[in-house]
Amino acid sequence: MRLRVEFTTEPFDLDEVPPHAVVARDIVQGAALDSVDVGPFGNTAEGGAEQVLAAVHELLRESLEAGATRISLQVNVIPESAAATGEAGEGGR
Numbered sequence: 001m002r003l004r005v006e007f008t009t010e011p012f013d014l015d016e017v018p019p020h021a022v023v024a025r026d027i028v029q030g031a032a033l034d035s036v037d038v039g040p041f042g043n044t045a046e047g048g049a050e051q052v053l054a055a056v057h058e059l060l061r062e063s064l065e066a067g068a069t070r071i072s073l074q075v076n077v078i079p080e081s082a083a084a085t086g087e088a089g090e091g092g093r
Contacts, residue, residue: 001048001077003048005075006042006044010068011068020067023063024071028043032047033046033055
């Protein structure tokens with residue numbers, strides 16, 4: 001099974017990237033995921049279920065320890081047909 005996770009960490013800081021956002025970015029970029037898209041207001045990562053769930057677990061724990069006061073996330077199963085053709089599927093980027 002393949003999964004897509006979309007997440008944001010708060011509080012936002014428009015002047016500089018907060019430590020909790022740096023931690024979250026480093027976790028997903030360092031994880032064994034197939035694709036990672038990091039942006040200023042949202043982040044997306046895709047991969048196998050075990051890899052995505054492991055990254056989410058670490059992201060939650062480490063981002064909270066780094067000062068996040070809120071983490072919003074959504075996890076979607078990527079339909080096999082979309083995964084096989086490389087399409088993002090419904091709600092993807």
